[in-house]
Amino acid sequence: MNGEQERNTLEEIPDWSRRKFLVGSGVALAAGAAALIGNSSIAKAVERIGQPAVNTGLVHVYEGDYYFAPNHMTWRVGDLITIKQENQSDYRYHEMMIGRGFDTAPTLLGTQIQQFHTDFWNGVHVTILNADGVDNMTTNRAIVKADIPTSPWLDTNPADGNFSPTLLPHGWIEYQFRVPNKPGRWYYGCFVQGFIHYEEGMRGTIDIIEA
Numbered sequence: 001m002n003g004e005q006e007r008n009t010l011e012e013i014p015d016w017s018r019r020k021f022l023v024g025s026g027v028a029l030a031a032g033a034a035a036l037i038g039n040s041s042i043a044k045a046v047e048r049i050g051q052p053a054v055n056t057g058l059v060h061v062y063e064g065d066y067y068f069a070p071n072h073m074t075w076r077v078g079d080l081i082t083i084k085q086e087n088q089s090d091y092r093y094h095e096m097m098i099g100r101g102f103d104t105a106p107t108l109l110g111t112q113i114q115q116f117h118t119d120f121w122n123g124v125h126v127t128i129l130n131a132d133g134v135d136n137m138t139t140n141r142a143i144v145k146a147d148i149p150t151s152p153w154l155d156t157n158p159a160d161g162n163f164s165p166t167l168l169p170h171g172w173i174e175y176q177f178r179v180p181n182k183p184g185r186w187y188y189g190c191f192v193q194g195f196i197h198y199e200e201g202m203r204g205t206i207d208i209i210e211a
């Protein structure tokens with residue numbers, strides 16, 4: 001039985017985690033500057049170098065151990081977006097869920113966070129354009145069609161879960177959708193291996209702005 005925890009720890013990302021993201025994503029110069037100055041508002045600013053004000057069209061989302069690059073995006077309601085989700089890890093599976101709040105469940109290690117409580121993708125039309133190296137993908141309540149064969153990895157059984165493309169090491173997938181009218185702040189994260197990836201820094205934020 002799932003409990004609910006209406007809280008996201010993302011506002012409390014400590015400085016060490018931010019630095020780890022910067023180094024991990026290869027923004028060495030920016031990370032060096034941020035470390036020298038040691039000012040968290042500067043570290044915050046450099047996260048956004050090279051990113052447009054609004055992400056639209058083809059948006060690359062790189063996955064590594066344990067981060068997303070970028071770890072912040074801005075989407076506009078009604079825009080057509082193609083996410084190319086690319087797992088750059090040599091060893092680890094990574095997924096991408098988007099939502100709000102957390103669902104928890106009892107485990108041998110105590111109560112643990114399992115997934116987002118509110119799945120961003122519920123009711124959203126998504127087209128899978130291309131993929132290579134998908135371990136599994138649960139559509140949950142997204143409305144998914146595909147331009148490519150998706151057997152055996154696509155699970156279209158509606159369940160009480162999150163829409164979640166899960167990639168093998170070096171796997172990638174491209175999917176397209178129109179940003180739904182769900183403005184405000186959303187969170188993304190990887191819940192592979194329980195909550196470990198998320199807690200280690202594999203998470204980000206999306207601000208959805210009105211058209």
Ligand SMILES: [Cu+2]
Pocket residue numbers: 066093094095190191192197202
């Ligand atoms: Cu992961």
